Amino acid sequence: MEAPSLGLTTIADTATTWGQVQHLTYAVKVLGVLMLTLLLSSCGVNEVVVEGRFPSPLLDKLPVTLGVYYKPEFREHEFFDEATTRGESDWVVKTGAAQVQMYNTLLEGMFERVVLLNELPRKDRVAEVGKQAVDAILVPEVNELQYSIPTHTKINVFEIWMRYRYELYSANGEQLADWTMTAYGKTPTAFLRSAEAAVNLAAVVALRDAGANFAVNFEQVPEVKLWLENTADRRATP
């Protein structure tokens, strides 16, 4: 039998039998795969696409039609943590889809009608926004984000802190209010199967907190309070 053309053929011809060469080749391959796995595992990226279920708020709906515009950077929001040492992995946590899901559920439970808009309100686009008959337009954005991921903490407690900025525009693009609110989430249990699941849970807790803060304090923002009063007065006037 002719030996296949491998780098080890010469050694096999002189010192070993064909069976030994096969074993050696197999061992080299296994070692290669192991090394590659180790290399990939130490330099890979841990990606977490945040997924969760968000409850509808138990509130009396405000009698207004709210337009909401999610900027592309909000819809596709993610944060990236670069590994600092060879043993660590990079982390990518994608929160965009989950936060859009949370805000859609929240706003639908807070306002009589919610209209999703495809573009930012601008003064020269009054007519277009006007056609949708909205009382105001809300534009949320992630203003700041801090986190501690497993490689930072070394313990099973993962934390996410976010600051949201909200802008409220009138239907003709005039800014009515601009305020910020914070949100915080921590993994509530140390017994999750993976670090990814724990990061996901911390993000879901932070989003729930963001929703609770927004729902409870929306009407307390002075400019919003004034706008709601004016809207009610306008409707009351025949």
Add this chain to the structure above:
Amino acid sequence: MTRYQFCRLCCLGTLLFLGGCVTATVDEMVFNEPTVSLGESTVVILGRRHASDYETEPDFIQCLAKHITSADDSVNVMPELVFMNALYPWFEPRTAPMRPSDLERLLQKEAVQLKLKDMKTEYMVWIDGNTVRTDSAGSMSCGIGPGGAGCFGFGTWSNDANYEATIWDFTDRQEVGRVSTSATGQSYMPAVVVPIPIIAPVQGTACDGLGDQLLEFFSINY
């Protein structure tokens, strides 16, 4: 099997079934116990999570609920997450009522009042506390070689559990009882080739202690 092997097996078995020692204390202060069965009314047990340095563990809350319902299935304990979702956003860590007077304010919201009526919630139990590892000592080294793997050494640590349960009555909108428990225990892990954990069930003991007291409060059979 030689006599030596049999003895070794017996020792191993004893060590596995042996738990670390736990000491528990329970204090109770009850003002207004229900005199009749709760019937279809429900009880909800919630963990306090407003502090920045600790959170009451969700698994401790589940343990308490299981302890009560397994002892008396006539007591309806609503799962924590189901209650929080149904009343979102009013029982989240940042918005949850801290005092019975806050509850009064919350119940002025018609939607909340109707939901609680719909869920037949009669009592709410707030659990505040956690279990922490207080100290640890010892060392253990493990190795792997062509002949096999093994560990050698000895480790010990102690855990402290402190929990307080505050019972609120939704109908009277007031605090009707307060129970606290503290448990402390020492766990060991000797290792001669194989590490053998001898774990002190500190949180479990605290759960049993507090669960028994809550059972006495809510169940007419105890």
